[in-house]
Amino acid sequence: MFARSAIATRSAAPTLNVAGQSRNMATLKEIQVRLKSVTNISKITASMKMIASTKTTRAQRSMNVARVYGQVSNDFVKQSGVEKAEGAKELLVVASSDKGLCGGIHSSLSRxxxxxxxxxxxxxxxxxxxxxKAKVQIQRAFAKNIRYNFNQLGSTIPTFDETSIIASTILADKSLEFDNAKILYNKFVSPIAFETSSIESFPITQIVEAPNFAAYEVQDEILENLNEFLFANNLHWALVEGHASEMAAKRTAMENATKNAGDMIQRLTLQYNRGRQAVITNELIDIITGASAL
Structure with missing residues (x-):
C-alpha cells in the first residue's frame, strides 16, 4: 500500500506542476512582451520630446517678432479711439492647426x-x-456656421505669405459679410502654460471714423491696403503665437508620457521579477517534494 501510494503521488505530481508552471510562464511571457512594448514607447516619446523642445525654441523666436508687429498695429488702432459699432456683423476666426499629441490645447480653443x-x-x-483639429470639434454642433477651413497648418512655423493668402481669400469673398473679426487663439504664457485669448480686428471704415485717426495723416489711397495689412497681421500674430503654444504643449505632453512610461516599466519589472521568483520557488518545492517521496 505504501508503494502504491508513493507511485500514485509521483505520477500525479508532474501533471499539476506542468499546468501551474505553464500558467506562470504564460503570464511571465505576457509581462515580458508588454514590458518591451512600453520600453519602445518610452524611447519614442523621449525622442518626440527632444524634437518638440527644438521646435519650441524656434517657435518662440518667431513668436517674439510677430508679437511686436501685432502689438504695434493693435496699439495704432487702439490709440485712434475706435470702438465696436452697435449691431456690427462679426466674423469668428479660430486659429488652431492640424497636429495632435499636444494635450488639450485644441479642446480649450474649441470650447x-x-x-x-x-x-x-x-x-x-x-x-x-x-x-x-478645431474644425472636427466645432462642426459637431455648428457645422452650418463654418464657411472656410484652411488646413496644412502647424507642420512648420506659419509665414506671413501663407497668412496673407488666407486673409486675401476671406476679404475677397463678397458673400462673407462682416464688419468686425474676432480671432481666437492660444496665447503663449510660458513653456508650460497657455491661455485662450482673442484679438479684435476692426474694418478700416470704423478706424477712419475714429476720433483720433486724423492725427496719423494716412493717405486715402492706401487705406484699403492698410485694412488688408491689419487683418493679415492679426491673423499672423494669432497663428504664430498659437504655434509656439502648441509646440510647448507637445513638449509637456511628451515629457509626461515618458515619465508615465518609466513608472509603468518599473511596475512591470517588479511584477515580472516576482512572478519569476514564484516560478523558481515552485520548481524547488517540486524537487524537494519528489526527493522526499523517494
Missing part, C-alpha cells in the same frame, strides 16, 4: 468658440477655422 456661438446674438455668426 471657447462653442461658448461664443452658444450666445443668442452670435448663433448665426460665420466661422473660419484654421486647422483641422
Amino acid at each position: 471657447s468658440a462653442r461658448r461664443y456661438l452658444n450666445e443668442g446674438e452670435n448663433a448665426e455668426t460665420p466661422v473660419v477655422v484654421l486647422g483641422d
Whole structure:
C-alpha cells in the first residue's frame, strides 16, 4: 500500500506542476512582451520630446517678432479711439492647426468658440477655422456656421505669405459679410502654460471714423491696403503665437508620457521579477517534494 501510494503521488505530481508552471510562464511571457512594448514607447516619446523642445525654441523666436508687429498695429488702432459699432456683423476666426499629441490645447480653443456661438446674438455668426483639429470639434454642433477651413497648418512655423493668402481669400469673398473679426487663439504664457485669448480686428471704415485717426495723416489711397495689412497681421500674430503654444504643449505632453512610461516599466519589472521568483520557488518545492517521496 505504501508503494502504491508513493507511485500514485509521483505520477500525479508532474501533471499539476506542468499546468501551474505553464500558467506562470504564460503570464511571465505576457509581462515580458508588454514590458518591451512600453520600453519602445518610452524611447519614442523621449525622442518626440527632444524634437518638440527644438521646435519650441524656434517657435518662440518667431513668436517674439510677430508679437511686436501685432502689438504695434493693435496699439495704432487702439490709440485712434475706435470702438465696436452697435449691431456690427462679426466674423469668428479660430486659429488652431492640424497636429495632435499636444494635450488639450485644441479642446480649450474649441470650447471657447462653442461658448461664443452658444450666445443668442452670435448663433448665426460665420466661422473660419484654421486647422483641422478645431474644425472636427466645432462642426459637431455648428457645422452650418463654418464657411472656410484652411488646413496644412502647424507642420512648420506659419509665414506671413501663407497668412496673407488666407486673409486675401476671406476679404475677397463678397458673400462673407462682416464688419468686425474676432480671432481666437492660444496665447503663449510660458513653456508650460497657455491661455485662450482673442484679438479684435476692426474694418478700416470704423478706424477712419475714429476720433483720433486724423492725427496719423494716412493717405486715402492706401487705406484699403492698410485694412488688408491689419487683418493679415492679426491673423499672423494669432497663428504664430498659437504655434509656439502648441509646440510647448507637445513638449509637456511628451515629457509626461515618458515619465508615465518609466513608472509603468518599473511596475512591470517588479511584477515580472516576482512572478519569476514564484516560478523558481515552485520548481524547488517540486524537487524537494519528489526527493522526499523517494
